[in-house]
Amino acid sequence: MIPTLIGAAVLIFFLLRLIPGDVCELRMAGTGMYADPEAIKICQHDLGLDKAVYAQFIDFVWGFMQFDLGVSMWTGKSISEEVGLRFELSLQVAIMATLTATFIAIPLGTISAIKQDTWVDYIVRSFSIAGIAMPSFWLGIMIILGLLIITNKITGTPWMPPIEYTPFWVDPWANLSQLIWPAVATGYRYSAVATRMTRSTLLEVLREDYVRTARAKGLYEKLIINRHALKNSLLPVTTVIGIEFAFLMGGLVVTEQVFNLNGLGKLLVESVLNADYTMVQALVMLVAVVFILTNFFIDILYAWLDPRIHYS
Amino acid sequence: MARLKMKTILALTITLALAVWTFGPRSAEAVKRGGILKFVVGSKIPSYDAHLETTFGMIHPIRPFYSLLIRVNPNNPQSPTDFICDVCEGSVPKPTEGGTKYTFKIRKDIWFHNGAKMNAHDVKATYDKIISPPKGIASARKAYYSMVESVTAPDDYTLVFKLKYPSGAVVPALASPFNFIYSKADLKKHGFSWHKKNINGTGAFTFVQHKPGAFVEGKRNAKFHIKGRPYLDGYRAISAPKMSIRKQAIQGDRASIEFRGFPPKACDDLKKALGDKLVVQESDWNCNLMITPNHKRAPFNDVRTRRALTLAVDRWNGSKYLSRIAIVKTVGGIVFPKHPLASTKAELQKIAGYWPDIKKSRAEAKRLLKEAGVDLSKTYIFNNRGVDQPYKVVGTWLLDQWRSVGLNFKQEVKPSPAFYDSLRKKKDWHVSIDFNCQTVINPLLDISKFLSNDVSGSQHAQYKDRELDKMFDQMNREADPAKQRVIMRKFEKRALDEQATQFVTLWWYKINPHRSYVKGWKIAPSHYLNQSLDNVWLDK
Numbered sequence: 027m028i029p030t031l032i033g034a035a036v037l038i039f040f041l042l043r044l045i046p047g048d049v050c051e052l053r054m055a056g057t058g059m060y061a062d063p064e065a066i067k068i069c070q071h072d073l074g075l076d077k078a079v080y081a082q083f084i085d086f087v088w089g090f091m092q093f094d095l096g097v098s099m100w101t102g103k104s105i106s107e108e109v110g111l112r113f114e115l116s117l118q119v120a121i122m123a124t125l126t127a128t129f130i131a132i133p134l135g136t137i138s139a140i141k142q143d144t145w146v147d148y149i150v151r152s153f154s155i156a157g158i159a160m161p162s163f164w165l166g167i168m169i170i171l172g173l174l175i176i177t178n179k180i181t182g183t184p185w186m187p188p189i190e191y192t193p194f195w196v197d198p199w200a201n202l203s204q205l206i207w208p209a210v211a212t213g214y215r216y217s218a219v220a221t222r223m224t225r226s227t228l229l230e231v232l233r234e235d236y237v238r239t240a241r242a243k244g245l246y247e248k249l250i251i252n253r254h255a256l257k258n259s260l261l262p263v264t265t266v267i268g269i270e271f272a273f274l275m276g277g278l279v280v281t282e283q284v285f286n287l288n289g290l291g292k293l294l295v296e297s298v299l300n301a302d303y304t305m306v307q308a309l310v311m312l313v314a315v316v317f318i319l320t321n322f323f324i325d326i327l328y329a330w331l332d333p334r335i336h337y338s
Numbered sequence: 339m340a341r342l343k344m345k346t347i348l349a350l351t352i353t354l355a356l357a358v359w360t361f362g363p364r365s366a367e368a369v370k371r372g373g374i375l376k377f378v379v380g381s382k383i384p385s386y387d388a389h390l391e392t393t394f395g396m397i398h399p400i401r402p403f404y405s406l407l408i409r410v411n412p413n414n415p416q417s418p419t420d421f422i423c424d425v426c427e428g429s430v431p432k433p434t435e436g437g438t439k440y441t442f443k444i445r446k447d448i449w450f451h452n453g454a455k456m457n458a459h460d461v462k463a464t465y466d467k468i469i470s471p472p473k474g475i476a477s478a479r480k481a482y483y484s485m486v487e488s489v490t491a492p493d494d495y496t497l498v499f500k501l502k503y504p505s506g507a508v509v510p511a512l513a514s515p516f517n518f519i520y521s522k523a524d525l526k527k528h529g530f531s532w533h534k535k536n537i538n539g540t541g542a543f544t545f546v547q548h549k550p551g552a553f554v555e556g557k558r559n560a561k562f563h564i565k566g567r568p569y570l571d572g573y574r575a576i577s578a579p580k581m582s583i584r585k586q587a588i589q590g591d592r593a594s595i596e597f598r599g600f601p602p603k604a605c606d607d608l609k610k611a612l613g614d615k616l617v618v619q620e621s622d623w624n625c626n627l628m629i630t631p632n633h634k635r636a637p638f639n640d641v642r643t644r645r646a647l648t649l650a651v652d653r654w655n656g657s658k659y660l661s662r663i664a665i666v667k668t669v670g671g672i673v674f675p676k677h678p679l680a681s682t683k684a685e686l687q688k689i690a691g692y693w694p695d696i697k698k699s700r701a702e703a704k705r706l707l708k709e710a711g712v713d714l715s716k717t718y719i720f721n722n723r724g725v726d727q728p729y730k731v732v733g734t735w736l737l738d739q740w741r742s743v744g745l746n747f748k749q750e751v752k753p754s755p756a757f758y759d760s761l762r763k764k765k766d767w768h769v770s771i772d773f774n775c776q777t778v779i780n781p782l783l784d785i786s787k788f789l790s791n792d793v794s795g796s797q798h799a800q801y802k803d804r805e806l807d808k809m810f811d812q813m814n815r816e817a818d819p820a821k822q823r824v825i826m827r828k829f830e831k832r833a834l835d836e837q838a839t840q841f842v843t844l845w846w847y848k849i850n851p852h853r854s855y856v857k858g859w860k861i862a863p864s865h866y867l868n869q870s871l872d873n874v875w876l877d878k
Contacts, residue, residue, distance in 0.1 A: 046764070047755025053384055054392060054478060055758060061796055065390070065476035101550060102385050102534055108550055167582070174590055174611070184611065186590030189378075189583060190553060190576055286583045288551040296382055296551070296579065301755040 027318050034314040035090065035307075039083050042303050048075055049099045049301040073099050086307060095308040100300045105308045108293065115191050116282075116289040118201075119208055120274035124267060126213025127220055132263070134217075135224025136256060142229060150221065157218025163280035166211040170284070173207075189286040208285045212278060216270045223266050227259040234258075257331060264327055272320040276313035367857065372571050373876035375856070378578040378593040382551070385534035388516040389468050390476050394865050397515055398597050399554035399575035401869040403451070404518035404539035405563070407442065407461055407497075408509070410778060412873050415862035416621060418677045418779035421513050424870075425461065425540065425563070426497075430509060437504025437817045438487075442497040448563045450521050451537075451544045458491035463522035465489045465499075467530060475530045481795065482511045482783055485814065504817040510780035515866045542568040542872035551577055562872065569858065569875035581727075588616075588853065594876075595852035598865045599623070601665050601727050605851045617854045619861035623846035624674050625775035627666070627732050628787070630761075630840045632768055633801040642710040644838035647769065648691030649703035650743040655696065656735060657844055664731040667847035671830050672788060673781040675845055676863065678819060679826050680781070690835040703743040712745070720747035721767035723757040732843055733771055761798050772798055772840070777866040781826070782814050788833045788840060799840050806833060 050069035055061035070076045074085065089096050095105035138150035170186055177185035187207050192200040231237065232255055240250045278291040290309060297305035329335045381395025388396065388404070408430050411420040421430045427443040434441065448456040467475070469483040485505040490498045501508060524538055537545040540563065543556035557572040576593055578584045585604045587593040589611050600608070608616055631638040631647060638644055653669045661667035671689065673680040686692045693699040707714065722733040730751060737747050747769065752760060761770050774796075776784045786794050789810055790802040809829045816822050833839045850861050855878040862868040 045755065046759035047757075048759075049755075051758045051762060052755055054476075055762060055796070061392075062476070062478055062481060063795060065478055068474060068476040071474075100382065100384055103550060111550060111552070170586055174586065178611070184590050186586050186592060189578060189587050189592045190574075283580050284583070286578050286580065286587075288549070288577070292579075293551060299754060300382070 030318060031311065031314060034311060035087060038307050038310040039086055040079075042306055043079055045301070047301050049073065049303070050075065052301055053100070086304075090311065095311075096304045098297075098302055098305045100297070100302040100305065105305055108305065109290065109308065109312065112288055112290050112293050114193065115205075115287060116275055116278070116291070118194065119205055119212070119278065119282075119287065119289060120271055122205060122209035123213040123216055123274055124271050126209050127217035127270070128267060130213065130217035131220030131224055131267075132256075132260075135221040135263075136228060136251065138221065138225040139228035139232065140251065150225075154218040154221040157214050158222075160215065161280075162212045162215045163284045165214060166208060166281050166284040169207050169211060187285065191288055204285075205287075208278070208281050208287060211285075212274060212281055216267075216274075219270065220263055220266050223263050224259065227262050228255060231255045231259040260331055261328060264324055264331065268320050268324040268327075269317075272313070272317040275316045276309060367877070369569055369858070369875050370877055371569050371875065373878070375570050375573040375595070375871065375874055375876065376576060376593045377573070377595045377597060378576050378584040378587050380579055380581065380584060380596070380598055382577065382579070383548070383554070386537050387531075387533040388518040389464075389471075390478055390534065391516070392478050394598060397866050397869055399548075400537070401515060401518075402541050402543040402556055402568075402573065402871045403537050403545050404541040405448070405870075406513065406515065406517050406519065407465075408513045409515070409870070410513055410862060410867050412868050412870065413860065415860050415868045416676070418510075418674065418863070421509055425456065425519055433501075433504065438501040440499040440501075440508070442499075444495045444497055445563055446495055448540050449561050450540050451559065452521075454521060454523060456519065456521070456540050457494040458497045459494065460522045461497050461519055462489050462491040463525050464517065464520045467520065467525065468517060472530060479511075479514065479516060482507075482514070482780075503815045505782070505814050506817060506819065506822060507780055507782035507814055510778045511783065513778050515777055515869065542870055543570075543573060546572070553577060564872060568872040570871065573871060588612075588851065591853065594856045595850070595859070597850065597869065599665060599848040599850055602662055602849060605849045608851045612853075615854050616851050617856075618849065618851045620850070621848045621861045621863050622668050622674070622676055623665070623848040624777070624779050624784070624864045625773065625846040626670070627728060627843045627846075628772045628774055628840050629736065629843060630770045630772040630799045631838075632765060632770070633799050633839075634765065635768055637710060637712045638768055640710045640712075641836075641838050642706040643712055645690050645835070646703035646706040646710075646712075646743060646745070647740065648834065648838060648841045649693075649699045649706070650745065651691055651736065651739045651841070651843070652696040652699075653692060653844060654694065656739070660728075660731065660735060660844060661847060664728040665846050665849070666728045666732060666844040668845040670842060670845045672785050672833060672842060673826060673830070674779045674784070674863065677779055677781055679823055681827065681830060685827065689831060690838065691841060700743050707743060707745070714744040714746070717746045717748050718768040719766070720749045721757065721760050721770035722749050722751045723771060724751045724753045728846065729771055736843070765798075765800065770798065774842075775846075777864050779863060782822070785826075785829065785833075786810065788829070797840075801837075801839055803832075803837060803839065806837075806839070 050066045054066045074082060097104055098108055134150050138147045141147050174184040174186050188200055188204040194201040237250060237255055240254055276290045276294060278289060279295050282289045282292040294309045379395060379398045381393050383396050384391050386400050406424045407426055408421050409424045411422045414420045423430060425445055425448055427445050431440055431442055433439060444458045444461060450456055466489060468477050469480055469486055471477040485501050485503060485508055486499055487502045488500045519540060520533055521538055524532060542559055542562045544559045546555040546557050548554045554575040558568055578587060584596045589608060605618060631644045633639055657667055657669050668675050671681040671686055687694050723729045733749055737749055740747055760766055774787050787796050788806055789797060790807050791797045791800055793807050809825050813822050813825045834841060855876050857877050858873040858875050
């Protein structure tokens with residue numbers, strides 16, 4: 027874990043410094059008005075951009091070791107505060123999308139494997155290939171436009187999902203009416219990958235000797251699938267779902283923009299566009315931590331799913 | 339006889355009443371109070387300190403919390419010369435002492451949101467911070483006030499600006515929407531950086547909350563100094579960086595208005611979807627994209643090549659086509675087209691690049707390129723910003739225009755930080771897009787982009803032209819508008835034609851579609867102006 031985080035810190039810090047431009051130039055001169063050179067210098071001094079790169083790197087690493095992520099170069103607000111505001115939303119969307127994907131993928135993948143090479147299998151496979159082929163942001167745009175057009179036709183007043191986030195405990199209806207759509211848009215693509223994985227691993231397991239033995243013993247097919255085959259086939263599916271979950275925490279860059287979700291992905295894009303180095307560094311490190319923790323959790327889940335796996 | 343007279347009087351009265359009812363001006367719509375205005379903002383707030391910032395992303399959500407000394411008349415924002423008092427009393431004062439002294443009377447009924455009373459010392463402290471900030475404190479626009487010698491407050495309700503020389507640029511500069519009035523006590527107690535993260539103004543609305551990346555919320559200031567205002571109970575400025583979301587938000591009534599402006603196609607889509615539930619306001623816009631040749635790089639170090647660049651561009655026809663797809667429209671010179679100092683069409687048509695006959699213009703461009711020995715087999719680099727509206731649209735159009743005289747460019751489209759790095763520092767281009775976007779129309783300062791690069795601070799073509807600097811100085815010290823106009827024409831001719839320093843493409847065109855129940859707001863020629871929201875109300 028520690029070498030991974032150090033590697034991520036070094037990479038992101040120095041790669042960002044290779045990108046031309048800085049936040050002060052953008053802030054003071056970005057509107058085409060007269061840009062006061064003294065104001066730009068003061069801004070660079072205030073943000074520590076006039077220090078040597080190695081000194082900036084030491085500041086960053088030292089702060090990170092003390093869990094001090096610093097302040098955003100664009101807003102001047104604490105990064106912990108800025109991230110904290112968005113973390114809840116991103117986490118909820120990631121959980122909802124994961125649930126959507128799981129509820130779609132495992133039953134469909136299983137049916138597809140059991141009914142291999144029948145019309146049911148073809149429909150499921152077409153559905154999942156469409157999900158992989160269709161970018162979730164495009165599906166998101168289609169969902170919003172569809173809602174606007176359909177509601178206008180039915181009620182005479184166009185309706186679109188809310189563009190402001192309301193926490194679930196404040197108003198569950200408002201919360202779900204905003205987040206269900208991005209969860210469906212991303213969950214569909216995510217489910218397509220997991221459906222195909224479930225189908226292929228289940229087909230593999232169904233050809234194993236122990237399944238043949240179970241059938242020879244005269245066990246019910248349902249019992250064979252549920253108890254023997256499906257559980258064993260879920261190991262690689264769990265990995266896919268876990269990695270996708272970690273990706274959703276910071277990688278919903280375009281989908282968050284499409285639905286105007288104030289999440290971590292949107293913050294990352296805005297920070298890159300604003301050359302807000304400190305914020306980008308913090309977000310990349312956060313995503314790295316989420317990936318590491320998710321992988322750790324998946325490893326533990328492996329042991330539960332497959333009793334042959336033990337960690338000493 | 340008396341009865342006849344009475345009948346005649348009665349008949350006349352009825353006729354008059356009917357005539358007035360039929361032809362006379364309708365009384366103003368009855369203002370409805372209350373409601374929350376929701377609007378979308380496409381840019382992020384850097385800090386709350388307007389003296390430091392330059393983006394509309396801060397002005398739109400934060401401006402309603404503050405007052406200004408004077409402001410553009412919210413009922414007549416299209417006029418480039420109509421300014422009214424905000425925290426001052428009466429009308430904007432006329433200068434005395436040969437045009438070098440402006441004495442403002444400050445209102446006595448203004449309170450900061452923290453309950454403290456505002457007076458002339460607060461306004462003085464504000465302008466001191468803007469014009470001559472302490473060492474280490476940035477002020478984005480202090481150079482706009484180079485004509486100001488001193489700001490004094492002889493008593494609690496009088497403020498005096500003493501100028502070094504008479505200047506027509508001072509009043510528009512004072513009306514900048516960035517000149518938020520701060521409390522002297524706040525500056526003294528909390529320091530000059532406090533306003534970056536804190537708000538204490540005297541505006542029509544008081545600050546409620548700001549969720550970064552999500553929204554800013556304000557509520558009605560019951561002690562606002564304009565009686566009966568604001569009409570709204572509050573407002574919510576919702577952050578929405580994507581244009582498609584801002585458009586859909588208006589369509590789906592998640593927001594009522596967006597104050598920056600939409601491209602024509604988005605506006606057409608909204609009109610089609612909403613019909614009479616939508617109102618569209620349009621205006622010329624005090625912004626333009628410029629063609630900036632690199633004077634230090636051959637062949638653009640030769641005035642003939644630069645003249646060919648502008649002669650190849652068909653602005654008159656381009657306006658017709660581009661205005662259908664982009665936020666550009668008006669053909670103009672260096673001065674905002676509606677301003678008295680701007681060129682008339684006849685005057686413009688005498689300048690290279692504005693000739694009415696494009697065939698003749700392009701023939702001259704080809705002749706100049708040949709005379710200058712420009713290698714037409716080479717591909718030159720054109721630096722552009724990765725923003726659709728209107729950069730990429732105008733950039734692509736320009737490439738086509740230049741190809742018509744044999745000049746080939748490779749367009750390098752870069753994200754904003756890299757674009758500015760190239761434009762301001764690297765200079766790794768032959769020609770670049772640059773832009774000039776201002777707030778209050780103030781031609782005497784707005785044209786500073788054409789000055790020598792060691793004077794201007796925002797000129798990136800890398801030239802020095804002392805003649806232009808001299809004319810600029812003359813204009814700014816000239817109080818007579820007629821004489822200013824004469825110098826302006828010479829300045830324009832030299833900058834755009836004789837020396838072909840940099841060129842204006844087309845002026846932007848602002849289109850603001852909004853829900854028809856939003857009343858009171860009038861479009862201004864800048865997206866920075868008329869954002870106090872005190873006169874806005876909702877008819878629902």
